[in-house]
Amino acid sequence: MRAQELEGLLEGFRGKVKANEPLAPIVWLRAGGPADLLAMPADVDDLALLLKALPEEVPVTVIGLGSNLLIRDGGIEGVVVRLSGKGLGKFEVDGDLIRVGTALPDKLFAKAALDAGLGGFAFYHGIPGGLGGALRMNAGANGGETCDRLVEVVALDRQGNRHALTQAEMGYSYRHSDAPKELIFVEALFRGERRPEEEIRAEMDAVQKHREEAQPIKTRTGGSTFKNPPGQRAWELIDAAGCRGLKIGGARVSEMHCNFLINEDDASAYDLELLGETVRARVLANSGVRLDWEVRRLGRFGETGEVEPFLGA
Structure with missing residues (x-):
């Protein structure tokens, strides 16, 4: 599918679409080929519109911040979706519950939880990338894992329909989730615990110190x-x-x-x-x-x- 053909299907789409767009500059390894088409929806509704408009035969690949990703030199076929931190990076607190958009970087998630006085998320301070990738691979570090405090994940399927999955339905194991590959995670609900700010900050400082001393x-x-x-x-x-x-x-x-x-x-x-x-x-x-x-x-x-x-x- 060409960019012009896709644009003809996307009446009302508020995001951006770019053809033959280099991906190496936006992945941490700084290597690899281009996306046939790179789509950057403005928010969840914009993503749903895109998925509903795309013909079923067009492959869709979602990438986040590109930290845990090696893109091969021939690039990626079909449409690559990159989620917007502005549109899908929210952070909302209700008591001990946190609802967060999956484009939020893990490091910012840890900082926002600290500011809210909620513990249990300091390990994210040491994980590069965004929350969507962390949910998909059950990312963890320093004794903590994504599944530990997860309550629910909200996702869109290939047709743009909305689904909610409980923590148990995600089928987590070490660095793995059984959630269907076609699902695109858009937000997650976590439960934290009230902790003194200085205690949480000390945990985050320890995580950062370990990274600086042990990792390149x-x-x-x-x-x-x-x-x-x-x-x-x-x-x-x-x-x-x-x-x-x-x-x-x-x-x-x-x-x-x-x-x-x-x-x-x-x-x-x-x-x-x-x-x-x-x-x-x-x-x-x-x-x-x-x-x-x-x-x-x-x-x-x-x-x-x-x-x-x-x-x-």
């Missing part, structure tokens, strides 16, 4: 690359396999924290994915453990070629 947060990275296997730590397995500092093209395994891949020298998405698969292969050979990707890989491979999964997964 000032580099072009996508956060933790692989999930921790049960009872083990991915970085220890990667280190034991001799992968600390390993480099392919412009991509390197961080010397500081070897579960982070870094775009060091204008790496292509091919470089980054090939490096990740090489790490998986070496860890398997050294320890017999199959690491699973935590970073989402999306889109088409580019002219450099396809990266074959070394482990068949």
